Amino acid sequence: MTDRPFKYVGKSLPRADARDSVTGRTRYTADLNFPGVLLGKVLRSTVPHARIVSVDTAAAREIPGVVAVLTAADLPALVKETRFGPVLKDMPILAEGRVRYEGEPVALIIAEDDLAADEALESIWVEYEDLPVITDIDAALAPGAVVLHPDLLGTGQIKDVAAQPDLGRNICHQYHYTRGNTEAVFATADHVFEHTYTTPMMYHVTMENPAAVAMPEGDGLIIHVGTQYPFLVRQMVAGILGWDLNRVRIVVPAVGGAFGSKEYMNIIPLAVVGALAAAAPVRLELSLEEAFRSMARHGSRVRLKTAVSKDGVLLARQCEVHMETGAYADSGPRVMRQAAYRVPGPYRFEHLQVDAYCVYTNKVVAGAYRGFGATQATFAYESQMDEIAHALGIDPVQLRLKNLLQQGDDFMPGDTPIDGDLPKALQVAAARAGWSERPARPGRALGVAACTKNTASGPLVSQAMVRLNNDASATLLVGTAEIGQGALTVLRQICAEELDVPPERIRVPRPDTETTPFDQRTSSSRSTVQMGLAVQRAAQDVRCQLLDTAGKMLGTDPAQLVSDDGVITGPAGQRLSYKEVVASFAGAFGSEVIGLGSFKPAVIKGPPPVNGQVSGFWEINAAVAGVAVDLETGEIKFEEFITVTDAGRCINPATAHGQETGGTGMGVGQALFEACHYEDGYFRNPNLVEYRVPLATDVPSRMETIAIENGDGPGPYGAKGMGESSILTVGPSVANALFRATGVRLRNLPLTPESVWRALRSHR
């Protein structure tokens, strides 16, 4: 492109879907209507761990309006593989002989309406023989504990991590890394600190509960589902059916929030077998309680042992990480691996040891959640930084500045170096909060945290297509899912900039594996960067073809042409509109100009880092939280939050800052309210009364989001992705503020009034 200022990039243009959403026109899966669609409902296990002695569906099958009743025994007639999983194929479509969590699908009813379906659910008799319940990480690892998965089948269909299970100890994956000699340093260091931090299992609480409609079409299957991963889902469905990929079509409507909970299969296999059994369209819509029982965020236990010199230089760290993954692995092994990779924090360590384990328990399946293991890791390492600062009498900001990785430093040998200015981000946050001018007082204090997160790592491919019509309007085809983050708006702006066509004239349909080109997945804050580059290249391809055609029309070298605002000007002042050029493209018949662009990760030179994946870029964030603590009740009033993120370049500042306020909002929930409570494997609070998510009165009334735009990202115009780093610093900065305000250090989230109150009492 030329050096002219941006026309569309960097502007807070209205979201592409804004008008539809504010008028109720945006359609999610449950809003779609299909003639003859049947209802699918799931009979779920009422016990956390048991052998299924018998399932009696005879009475259910006789109920008028019931079309089909499926149990595991019925599936081999419908599918080639009854088990699936992105890393380990450990998850059955319907429970096979054993249930491993309360809520696990045991039978599927397909019926004409909800009354028939509900009557059928109540008519099915299941006899369970209880098995010992693995209630938590310690129970899973205890010698002699019951083994939850004695017979795991091969590895999953998507192989980028080699599973290293230790099934006898209920471990589905582990990770180990050593550099230097931590023990030798511990022996001679001035100070050694050791602390253990925990976070509970949580649920994403998307406003839209998971839903899917599957329908046979010809010899294929169409599935309408709000998924982040249409192409991986297509691959997994085709895999369980043993079909060619092109017989499975995934169509993605609007998605009402995801945050990682709508990545892999979830209820899709149930919709698939229902549609095949009924030979008709089948709709499944989960209730909120069912949604709570379908997907979770990992609980964690992180032990950090850190050697520090007396003047505050970090020397060595040992990390032991346990991630509680629930009854099936899902993407747990990868989440654990990333937590383990990130747990040293954004600090220089010559000596480092990390041992991490992904542990099965009899609870809801945990998978991806915004932050992907970094949320748990950051709470631990940023809490300990303040504990170290306090013990040494060093200001927490100064301690971090002394040890933070600088731009260009290696986080891990073989990986992309740190590509942003962490110390600067921290200084900006501290200055904006008035850190030096506002010392802690009893009941009121500021707390700080900083983080980095490797992002968009691994073999990720994105492809884009731009179709310029002969009226100079365009269609941009991408497989990126709009899950609220504003991806389609941002990609449209990039396309508009490169194509030199106003965004309003560019249409961006939602993903459809039959028509939008391949995209690996919408996750890991990668789409602005990686799909953005593909879009940029596709639009540039169109412009090149236009200039070539214009050159032929004018008898000029295309390099002599100037293009601006949809008009191509020749060296002698001849003017051609895009319309005229496209009309000429196929010899004055109707046609379109099609451009293609793709992104593939760079070939790794030299040995890859220990987690096997080179990072696309680093999300970087520093934040300061301001709290007031009621010393009588333990309630934390979260008054202010200043968060600084390295955005590279904000393609659309409004949507970029929305990712920051949104991440902050979710972080408030993690810090103060959210936890899944279990008793002996029974899930006690799968509802919004007893599982509290932040309301409008719970988020800080002063919420400042600052985006650093140094152009340090690998994406278009120096952009980075964002949206995950903002959640990482909320929990630890609030815990650190709590300590500075009260002297009470809590190492377990959430920081409920009860836990604060108890700690205040024993502190006195």
Place this chain on the structure above:
Amino acid sequence: MSQSERPRTPIEITVNGRRHRLSIEPREFLLDVLRNRLHLTGAKRGCEMQICGACTVLLGGQAVSACSLLAADADGGEVVTIEGLEQGGALHPVQQAFVDCTALQCGYCTPGMIMASVALLGENPDPSEDEIRAGLRGNICRCTGYKPIIAAVRRAAGHAEEGGDGHD
């Protein structure tokens, strides 16, 4: 029992200015009638227990949770849904403010949030930020952190100089 055997009750409700005579099952909630019978899918199903606010519509000008109000109890009433706010192609000021302040992301909470905001401004035309936060406690948003939503309501109340695109 079969569809034909189920009890029915007649109701008459006005939705977005249009009168409907319907023969419903007594167990139907207003949300079921709006979504399934009238194909107005703007009001959403969420928690089905009056906490999340995704089903918020106006009944007689008051914000109600359509998921928990029996349709029979709305007999004779006037309902306004998100689809009824736009007039002659022009967005309602609250709708326009949500667009201008980027007060939405996934959009699922948006219809309910807008209806609750309209009801709030109906009772309190110039609310403070704190009053807006308290007034919207019945509507959960998981995506935005609420900040741009508060700005949008302030903007709709006439404070156009605030909010803008919702960030610093």
